[in-house]
Amino acid sequence: MVASSVLGFPRIGGQRELKKTTESYWNGKVDQETLVNKGKELRSTNWKIQKDAGVEIIPSNDFSFYDQVLDLSLLFNVVPERYLKFNLSPIDILFAMGRGLQRKATETTEAVDVTALEMVKWFDSNYHYVRPTFSHSTDFQLGKFGLKPVDEYLEAKAQGIETRPVLLGPISYLYLGKSDKDSLDLEPLSLLPKLLPVYKELLSKLKEAGVTSVQIDEPILVLDLEESVRSLYKSTYDELSSVGLDLVLTTYFGDVRPNLDAIKGLNVAGFHFDFVRSPEQFDEVAEIVGDKIFSVGIVDGRNIWKADFAKASEIISKAIAKFGEDKVIVASSSSLLHTPVDLNSEKKLDATIKDWFSFATQKVDEIVILTKNAKGEDVSAEFAANAASIKSRTESSITNNPKVQSRLGEINESLSTRKSPFPTRLESQQKKYNLPLFPTTTIGSFPQTKDIRVNRNKFTKGEITAEQYDDFIKKEIDTVVKFQEEIGLDVLVHGEPERNDMVQYFGEQLDGFAFTTNGWVQSYGSRYVRPPIIVGDVSRPKAMTVKESVYAQSITSKPMKGMLTGPVTCLRWSFPRNDISQKLQSLQLSLALRDEVNDLEKAGITVIQVDEPALREGLPLRSGKERSDYLNWAAQSFRVATSGVEDSTQIHSHFCYSDLDPNHIKALDADVVSIEFSKKDDPNYIQEFSNYPNHIGLGLFDIHSPRIPSKEEFIKRIGEIMKVYSANKFWVNPDCGLKTRGWPEVRESLTNMVDAAKYFRDQY
Template identity: 45%
Template sequence: MSDICNHILGFPRIGSQRELKKATEAYWKNEITELELKKIGKKIREENWKIQSEAGLDFITVGDFSFYDQVLDTSLLFGNVPDRFLEKGSEANFDTLFCMARGHAPNNINARACEMTKWFNTNYHYIVPEFKQGQKFKISLNSLLEQIEHASSFGYKIKPVLIGPLTYLWLGKASENDFNKLDLLNNLIEEYTKIFNLLSLKNIEWIQVDEPILTLDLSPEWKEAFYNVYTKFDFKNLKILLTTYFGSIQDNIDIVNKIPIHGLHLDLCSNPEQINEVIKNYPKNKVLSLGLINGRNIWKSNITKITDTICKIKQKFSGELWLSSSCSLMHSPVDLDQEKNLDPEIKNWLAFAKQKVLEIKLCSNIINSKDTKQSELLLNENAQAIESRKNSKRVHNEAVKKRVSEINKKDGDRKNPYSIRALKQKETLKLPLFPTTTIGSFPQTQKIRNVRNNYKNKKISKEDYTKEIQNHILESIRKQEELNIDVLVHGEAERNDMVEYFGELLEGFVFTSNGWVQSYGTRCVKPPIIFGDISRPASMTIDWIKYSQSLTQKHVKGMLTGPVTILSWSFVRDDQLPKETALQIALALRDEVIDLEKADVKIIQIDEPAFREALPLKKSEWQEYLTWAVNCFRISAAGVQDSTQIHTHMCYSEFNDIIKSIADLDADVITIECSRSNMELLQAFENFAYPNDIGPGVYDIHSPQIPSKKEIKELLENALKYIPAERLWVNPDCGLKTRNWPEVEIALKNMTEAAFDLRKQYSHRDL
């Protein structure tokens, strides 16, 4: 039998020191040229390929690099650029990429940015393609061919990667409600065929075509589309590796077996059991790629377990096997070697993208009986690390486990239903019609970051740090009062990140210095690592909120991150069920919520932007997740009196299919992203009588575009079609930390004036 081949599905593109982020933002500020930015991108690609080559991978993956987003690149590749981003008669160029993503680019074109939403069940955001009836695709900006030429110059054996046509259409949005996106397939097939023809001339053997929607619940129409599309393709001399990830394809394996592909990739980390169903009838003359190295977490792989799994699969499947990452490694930090200050014991349990590449090679060497002495040494080191983590006393806390075991149903219930609470809150809070607020954070200036870094590096005392942060809080409070905002926030100057901040104050977390991953565009996050049982040693926000409230007569919200979001936006321990970890977080937050109420905080916001994101891809698994996710939120929030108003916030998610569970959270007020979709998300409330208050976002904070008062009023009037005036809040889409103060002040001024106008318009009506 031939040796097992190895490859990855993709590598992080941000650079080991976030070079791409820094360079791109410098380009936006006109500090560097387009040529200089592209040179930095070229250098990052070369470093990524070198890591794969030096590790000894059989294929170097090419085409996984993007200056912003791979889905947006695919739109530009096929000339799918909405008219508003092009001047009459002009064609797309490099700046069009950023204009579509941000609504602004250095070419001074301004237009409404394309929508952005989560990439399946990850915390990565992609730019949603827009389709219109009769849409014509045409190969346009072809960065894929540029990257192929670049990689080929080094003599690598390359495997280009391309998003498949069905997944691309699925991810997009039809501009007309009665328009079927599948009607666009014939033209799209022609353009994909042209790409395949171009690649066939490049001495390329294999191409990776990503079709992750095969892990979803597909209708018969979409299943049939797979057969129709792939049987029409002329791949020339290319071999197609159809790539799936984030779930099981066993419900769709029948259609996969019928289409003329040459190989199939399975994510065996998200669903190991699918292998048994897949190999029953999978053709022996096709390659089967095994995604056994987890691309979405940071724990060292159990090499012994993986190689045993491969041997068992080989006994059942006699065809050619490849070994790979479960998905692209873009969801992992770049290089563990960059972590100089990480606890050595815990560092020994971890593997980032570069180390995962080495794990893949080690597994294949063991299976192929190559480099036996070195492989045996590395295998022993791996086994010791796995055993060390399993037996570490730092991981388990019996008091925490006992408290979780004692949770009962009443712990998740408020004292009275919303209808009663709302009356008490109205009496206590005395807020006007269309109350205005923001989501939590205000611009994180360089001055604020310098203060935090100086304190972290012990360059200033705790007293000086506290004084500096208090000055920034004072400035935020004064600005909000000047803007006539009704419910204030303290601005979160003390917080580096909405998850990392709390993780640093909870037991069971550890942190990296360079563990960055891309969230969207140039936005990178550094997820905490949950390695053990979680508890709250002391209060986390009380001092800051008490100081903030002392500065104003208006209400200042207490600001917390919810249990599901802390779980989802961390690298989570894999030795217990996620719901167990979430319950531990919920109990820690419950203690904080109760302490905030004791500190006379009347409004407490518990953000859950990851609530929809963490939903399993298969609908058959939804209810189990929703049950425990809702329960965790309710446990965190339910320990307070009726007069205390609980808010939650969610962003960039579709709610229609889980609206009942959103209502089951029983938050008094929910704020959601709506501005980019022109309030379309509120259609979820058209056929569902959502009982509580809602704040649909009216300011797209991910774009430098400043909404006018007129635009905000139009959005609010649209929202009033779905939400009664007495239950409508006015707020931005999300936190404002990524924006600058001048644009924030103008936008919020327009927002409060729009609310004031509506207040005058509706105040005389019988509500």
């Protein structure tokens, strides 16, 4: 009969239990045993949710204390030597690779100072993975740091729950990695012959433990792959299948058709395809499956909208007609990692809007209902309720705003072009600001202290008045501005103490958004976000940031940056609508932000940063028309938001944690851009941006790590950049905003950074 399957479940806990315990461990408030036990508790809860709902194929090894790709690096001993010198426990090695580690020596422990590995976006999602780093000395071994997939399978089995372990496949694992800076001539995929025996050893141990089937993810099959990569699949899976386990090769996030030749005839038990993101691939992928299992990814693992049962059941029925009931699995399109845990925890959402949503726990129920329907069981009541919900959303006035739709017609080339080219603007800006060489700034936010969070919570609950809260925010701004002046920063920020999140803060002030109380999703490590939900056409009823920016400028003579989040990032870091194009949603946001940019300029804020860290994340995974169209409308959205200002107003933007192409950001025509750079150890990356025509800052320290770079480290880093970069175009700044760091780290790091900039001013 048709079976139900979940590809992965959120690991964070319904009340962010994983974050709280992990950060308590990092801060020395709980011991390792407490952390490990919390992991067991969360895994048990997740398995039980799925079993009680009636899911037949439940995943294991989808849990991680930090990142599932990093877990695999530890499992296979892909651990650079610098992390092995300090006699750390396996979990501390994991955390050191993920976030760096710096601590002073004590009577019983030696000093530790190691940087984190590079972290980049997981395909086109807002999840970040820690990139495996290989060298000529990489020695693949299994079991040196434990056998996590085996242990977690046995853990579930002991609770009476049979699971299907999840593994990232060997080709994707190597392809998504990089060569260490000392082994840049190494092609990671050349290590496949050394890695395969370790994978086979792992599969053998899983088989010995009682496993019969393994979900093995090869997500790179939705990318543009060269023939040299595609040709690896047959021999690789001939090897892996020889262990005797049923391997279900899993793809998601896109269209597999251009790589069908790589997987046609593979010696695996079955295939999984994502028919939410790419329903049009059905006929062609079905042709290569043969008599194997056909897993239909039909419940969206990337968004919060209810599945349309009528449309989903059509695809499931089509699969059953072709393959038969015993070969079809009804599944989530991808892991549910990218969705919040449970809609039932939302007590404040408008009932009408809430009825349109489905979080991970509800998606599990949807999978089971669709499976029951495919088996011929009576779920007519559930289908009727689903149809009513879909109809309600389609016809709602919340969704449709004729004024916003009409305003989109105003967008033309003139609206998205600055008045003068950059050289003319630069001359005007140099006269106005008279900045020194190597001007220093930060990306925007300063530490979000406990005091800030407590007062924000009091204001939200009505325990303090708006006036009291405004006074508190002003005092926080005073502190941040005074600190920046003391250490000698050149272009200041107000620190954003009033903001909860760089997208949520704006969404809360725009029409067309809805918000959750507990809709948390993991972004990386212990960093969780609560994405706003775009439920309708977007507009700005009033100014959003002018008050705080004007106050901050009033207490300093130095330039004060107005801080905004760009249209593409507001879109990508929200749960977007699935009923209109992302282009239309982005342009709606650009018009709202244009109004804000213009209001800031009118109020005297003439350095304005419009961040677009999600620009690269939104890039379609394959080259072609869809990608070129995206680059055009994404750049147009930014320019619409920023082009209504005078030449002397300086527009900044920021990008982080992506493999950027200079041409992508060149099209934005920002006056100054800042780019995450501290974890990039390929000298070619500097060279790629050396011809960028406008001004640029390559981020000099990793704000996601608690370690503090010395002045000498900053000087060395800037010196490397200056070998290929023009000093009169270079800005000095961190990688990203500082909200996740503590004040002691921020004070020392920024002071060292500014001192390094002053050192170079003396050299030029």
